[in-house]
Amino acid sequence: MRIKDVQFGIIEIPLKKPFKTALRTATVLSNIIVMIETDTGNKGYGEAPPTGAITGDTKGSVIGAIREHMLEGLKGRNIADIENTMSFLNHSIVRNTSAKAALDMALYDLYAQRYQAPLYQILGGCRSELMTDITISVNEPEEMAKDSLETVQEGYQTLKIKVGKNIELDLKRLDKIRKAVGDDIKLRLDANQGWSVKEAIDAIKKLEDKGFNIEFVEQPVKAGDIEGMKKVTDSVMTPIMADESVFSPEDAWRLLQCRGADMINIKLMKAGGIHNALKICGIAETAGVECMVGCMLESRIAVTAAAHLAAAKKVVTKVDLDSPLLCAEDPISGGINYEKDKILLPERIGLGFGEIKGIEWRSF
Numbered sequence: 001m002r003i004k005d006v007q008f009g010i011i012e013i014p015l016k017k018p019f020k021t022a023l024r025t026a027t028v029l030s031n032i033i034v035m036i037e038t039d040t041g042n043k044g045y046g047e048a049p050p051t052g053a054i055t056g057d058t059k060g061s062v063i064g065a066i067r068e069h070m071l072e073g074l075k076g077r078n079i080a081d082i083e084n085t086m087s088f089l090n091h092s093i094v095r096n097t098s099a100k101a102a103l104d105m106a107l108y109d110l111y112a113q114r115y116q117a118p119l120y121q122i123l124g125g126c127r128s129e130l131m132t133d134i135t136i137s138v139n140e141p142e143e144m145a146k147d148s149l150e151t152v153q154e155g156y157q158t159l160k161i162k163v164g165k166n167i168e169l170d171l172k173r174l175d176k177i178r179k180a181v182g183d184d185i186k187l188r189l190d191a192n193q194g195w196s197v198k199e200a201i202d203a204i205k206k207l208e209d210k211g212f213n214i215e216f217v218e219q220p221v222k223a224g225d226i227e228g229m230k231k232v233t234d235s236v237m238t239p240i241m242a243d244e245s246v247f248s249p250e251d252a253w254r255l256l257q258c259r260g261a262d263m264i265n266i267k268l269m270k271a272g273g274i275h276n277a278l279k280i281c282g283i284a285e286t287a288g289v290e291c292m293v294g295c296m297l298e299s300r301i302a303v304t305a306a307a308h309l310a311a312a313k314k315v316v317t318k319v320d321l322d323s324p325l326l327c328a329e330d331p332i333s334g335g336i337n338y339e340k341d342k343i344l345l346p347e348r349i350g351l352g353f354g355e356i357k358g359i360e361w362r363s364f
């Protein structure tokens with residue numbers, strides 16, 4: 001089974017509500033989809049969201065990186081030779097992790113088709129069901145409490161609360177939300193780098209004193225401030241999770257050597273795909289640190305690939321794969337299924353996609 005052609009298309013999916021974090025606001029998901037076709041007629045699918053605020057990637061940079069640095073070197077490669085193909089991909093250009101992730105997941109889709117098994121079983125097969133949180137965007141406290149209550153009434157059990165804009169307001173947000181949803185709902189926070197080190201320590205200690213029972217706090221301070229991450233981690237009882245501070249396996253290695261966080265949020269778009277994400281899993285497991293698998297604003301294509309990784313590995317104990325649940329439409333058939341916050345891994349081979357409604361395929 002050899003690579004014959006690579007094509008791309010763009011999908012546009014409106015969100016149910018604006019997605020708001022300390023870093024950005026989005027109302028629509030507008031992503032690049034790639035399709036790799038083999039000489040046997042098999043097709044593997046991948047996706048790259050242009051999340052400029054986090055990865056620096058744009059639609060133009062994703063298309064340019066693939067067209068100018070990856071395309072020719074991929075053609076003719078044997079799908080079974082995944083190790084050498086991934087090495088080529090990783091060395092083809094620096095950064096551009098979303099472009100690499102899109103091709104990496106399409107290649108893993110084909111790899112699993114080659115061996116006639118669902119991808120998560122080939123990668124480790126730890127479980128076939130996952131439970132995701134769902135994100136509550138940062139807004140005025142009253143609006144967030146209302147959104148949280150509605151979400152819980154729909155049947156979701158874990159809320160990922162976006163904060164990081166202003167600590168006084170963030171404390172009010174948590175107060176209103178905890179009162180609205182009661183004590184049984186899990187609350188995890190994501191500051192998306194919005195606090196200073198002092199603000200983070202102050203805010204988290206106040207949340208602890210108020211007994212809000214926060215499961216963990218994700219990326220309290222700036223991505224590059226590893227010393228700051230460590231200071232926050234050492235100063236509070238609540239577990240601290242690194243998100244934007246860890247893109248690559250090298251980042252994970254450096255952060256965990258100094259214990260700069262208690263947990264890592266692995267995203268395919270930061271790592272450059274499943275191949276590097278598996279290395280981060282290995283580093284974290286060796287250091288005795290649990291991981292979450294998260295997502296950007298991705299459709300069910302990229303989230304399915306992330307779910308296969310999460311289902312495969314024991315070190316992944318938490319999942320933030322809610323992006324398709326935030327979308328008003330779903331043009332993808334096949335892939336993972338949601339039953340509220342439960343994610344079910346199908347027994348179809350590879351990543352198991354069918355048709356993508358409305359997509360127009362183009363050559364690079």
Ligand SMILES: C[C@H](N)C(=O)N[C@@H](CCC(=O)O)C(=O)O
Nearest residue numbers: 051135294295296297320322323
């Ligand atoms: C969508 C997911 N729940 C999430 O919050 N992901 C990111 C932000 C993604 C984005 O800005 O596109 C995160 O910071 O964890």
Ligand SMILES: [Mg+2]
Nearest residue numbers: 190218219243
């Ligand atoms: Mg985050």
